Amino acid sequence: MSYGGRDQQYNKSNFNSRGGDFRGGRSSDRNSYNRDQQQGGFSGGGFSRSNYNQPQELVRPDWDAELPNLPAFEKNFYVEHEVVKNRSDEEISKFRKENEMTISGHDIPKPITNFDEAGFPDYVLNEVKAEGFANPTAIQCQGWPMALSGRDMVGIAATGSGKTLSYCLPGIVHINAQPLLAPGDGPIVLVLSPTRELAVQIQKECSKFGKSSRIRNTCVYGGVPKGQQIRDLSRGSEIVIATPGRLIDMLEIGKTNLKRVTYLVLDEADRMLDMGFEPQIRKIVDQIRPDRQTLMWSATWPKEVQNLARDYLNDPIQVQIGSLELAASHTITQLVEVITDFEKRDRMVKHLEVASQDKESKILVFASTKRTCDEITKYLREDGWPALAIHGDKDQRERDWVLAEFREGRSPIMVATDVAARGIDVKGINYVINYDMPGNIEDYVHRIGRTGRAGATGTAISFFTEENKSLGASLISIMREAKQTIPPELLKYDRKPRGPHPRYGGRGSYGRGRGGRGYGGGRGGRGNFRSRDNGWGNRN
Incomplete structure (x- = not known):
C-alpha cells in the first residue's frame, strides 16, 4: 500500500x-x-x-x-492482533455482553481486551502505559479498533x-x-x-x-x-x-x-x-x-x-x-431534598459542614443563573467558606484560574452554571450539590456525573422545589433505576405511583425541610464555624 x-x-x-x-x-x-x-x-x-x-x-x-x-x-x-483474531464468536459475544456493548453496522472489528492488542505503535503505547492505566475502558476496547x-x-x-x-x-x-x-x-x-x-x-x-x-x-x-x-x-x-x-x-x-x-x-x-x-x-x-x-x-x-x-x-x-435509556452512575449516592427556595442556603451550609470533614473533598455547586452563582459565592465567602465561581460572563483567564484553584484543592468549593456540567474532569469531586435543579433530566445526569467517576464513589445532593415539578417523574425514574432511596416528599410528583402510599403524605410530607436536621441541630452558631478547623483549616 x-x-x-x-x-x-x-x-x-x-x-x-x-x-x-x-x-x-x-x-x-x-x-x-x-x-x-x-x-x-x-x-x-x-x-x-x-x-x-x-x-x-x-x-x-x-x-x-x-x-x-x-x-x-x-x-x-488497524491490524488485528493474532490473539484477537483467534477469539471465537462466543468469546466476543460474552465480552460484549459483560461490558454492555451494543454494536450496529457491518464488518465491525472485534473488540480488544488490553492495550497490547490495540496494535498501537510503540510511541503511542509507551505514552499510555506511562499514565498507569490498567486496562482500556469499555468504549476504548471497541472504539479503538x-x-x-x-x-x-x-x-x-x-x-x-x-x-x-x-x-x-x-x-x-x-x-x-x-x-x-x-x-x-x-x-x-x-x-x-x-x-x-x-x-x-x-x-x-x-x-x-x-x-x-x-x-x-x-x-x-x-x-x-x-x-x-x-x-x-x-x-x-x-x-x-x-x-x-x-x-x-x-x-x-x-x-x-x-x-x-x-x-x-x-x-x-x-x-x-x-x-x-x-x-x-x-x-x-x-x-x-x-x-x-x-x-x-x-x-x-x-x-x-x-x-x-x-x-x-x-x-x-x-x-x-450501556442502555440508551438515560441513567446515572450507580456509584453515585443521590440525595434529593424537597424544600423551598428560602431553605436552600441553610441546607447547603449543612451539607458543606459534613463534606468538609474530609480535607481532601472537592465540592461542585450548580446554580441555574450567573447571578445566582455569584450570589452564592459571595454568601459563602462572607461566611468563611473557600468558594469561587465559574460561569459564562467570566473572562477566560479568570475561568482558567478558578478551575486551576479548584483542581489543585486550593479552593475546594466551586460554584458553577451548566458550563461545568460536561467536559470538566477534576479528580476528587466527592460532592455535587444542585442548589438549583437543571432545566432537563439530561443535564441532571451530566451534572451529578462530575462525581463518582472512573469507579470512585460520590454523593449528589439536589434541592427540589415546587418549580421543578415537571422534572419530578423523570428524576424518580433515574433514581429508581440506580436503586436510590426516594424521599416520600418527592413521590407526589411521580406519574406512576407505586405501593400503598395514599396521597404521598399530603401537605405534611414537605416537613418544612426538616428531614436533614440531624447534621448538627439547625442553622444556629454559624459564626462559630470561622474559628473551627474542620479539615480545610481556618476559613478566615
Whole structure:
C-alpha cells in the first residue's frame, strides 16, 4: 500500500512492527501536491492575500474540482492482533455482553481486551502505559479498533468513560501517516467541542500523548483575544480543537482552512446540538473534504444527533456502552431534598459542614443563573467558606484560574452554571450539590456525573422545589433505576405511583425541610464555624 505524496512506501506490516519511527511516514516530499495553491488558493473557499484579513461568507467548495489537487491519504491502520483474531464468536459475544456493548453496522472489528492488542505503535503505547492505566475502558476496547479501521463511526457512552482517548490516540496515528504540513496548510485532525472548558481538556490529552511525535495542536475558542490563536494557526498545527463559533470566525477571515482535514471528530455531539450549534456545525463540515473519516461521540442518542450522523457519516459503524435509556452512575449516592427556595442556603451550609470533614473533598455547586452563582459565592465567602465561581460572563483567564484553584484543592468549593456540567474532569469531586435543579433530566445526569467517576464513589445532593415539578417523574425514574432511596416528599410528583402510599403524605410530607436536621441541630452558631478547623483549616 502506498501513502500518497511520500517518497517512501509503507504497508501494514511495517506499521504493525511498530519499530518506533513511524513518523518517518510523514517526511517526504513537501511537493507532494501543488504548493502554488498552499495559501488557500483553492477555488470555492480559499482566500487570496488581498482579502486575507477581511471576513468572507463561507462557500461550500466544489469538491469534484478540489479533490484532485489535495494530497491522497490512508485511513485504515488497524491490524488485528493474532490473539484477537483467534477469539471465537462466543468469546466476543460474552465480552460484549459483560461490558454492555451494543454494536450496529457491518464488518465491525472485534473488540480488544488490553492495550497490547490495540496494535498501537510503540510511541503511542509507551505514552499510555506511562499514565498507569490498567486496562482500556469499555468504549476504548471497541472504539479503538473501529477508529483505527478508518470507518466513519459513532461512539455512545456516558461522560467520564474514556471517549477522549478513544479518538485522540487513533488521531495521532492518522496524522503520522500523512504528508507533513506545508506553510498555509490547515489542520489534519479537527475536533469540535461545545465548550471552552472541554476544548482545553481535550487539548491537554492531545499534548500529553502527541509529544513523542512532535505533533502540534491549537485550541480555538471564544472569550479570549484572537491574536495568539491566529499565531498558532499560522505556525501550523496538525490538531485543532475548536468551539464552532470561533472556528467560523477564523475561517471567515482566512486565518486557517480545512482543506487538509481528513479526520473529523464531533465530541459531545448531543450537547452541541442542545446549545444550538447545528447551523455552525453544518457550515464547518461543508468546508471539509467528503472523503474524510468522521467520528461522532455522544453521551446520548437523540433524534437530532441521529439526523446529523445520517447527513455527514458514510456507512457508519456504531458502538454503544450501556442502555440508551438515560441513567446515572450507580456509584453515585443521590440525595434529593424537597424544600423551598428560602431553605436552600441553610441546607447547603449543612451539607458543606459534613463534606468538609474530609480535607481532601472537592465540592461542585450548580446554580441555574450567573447571578445566582455569584450570589452564592459571595454568601459563602462572607461566611468563611473557600468558594469561587465559574460561569459564562467570566473572562477566560479568570475561568482558567478558578478551575486551576479548584483542581489543585486550593479552593475546594466551586460554584458553577451548566458550563461545568460536561467536559470538566477534576479528580476528587466527592460532592455535587444542585442548589438549583437543571432545566432537563439530561443535564441532571451530566451534572451529578462530575462525581463518582472512573469507579470512585460520590454523593449528589439536589434541592427540589415546587418549580421543578415537571422534572419530578423523570428524576424518580433515574433514581429508581440506580436503586436510590426516594424521599416520600418527592413521590407526589411521580406519574406512576407505586405501593400503598395514599396521597404521598399530603401537605405534611414537605416537613418544612426538616428531614436533614440531624447534621448538627439547625442553622444556629454559624459564626462559630470561622474559628473551627474542620479539615480545610481556618476559613478566615
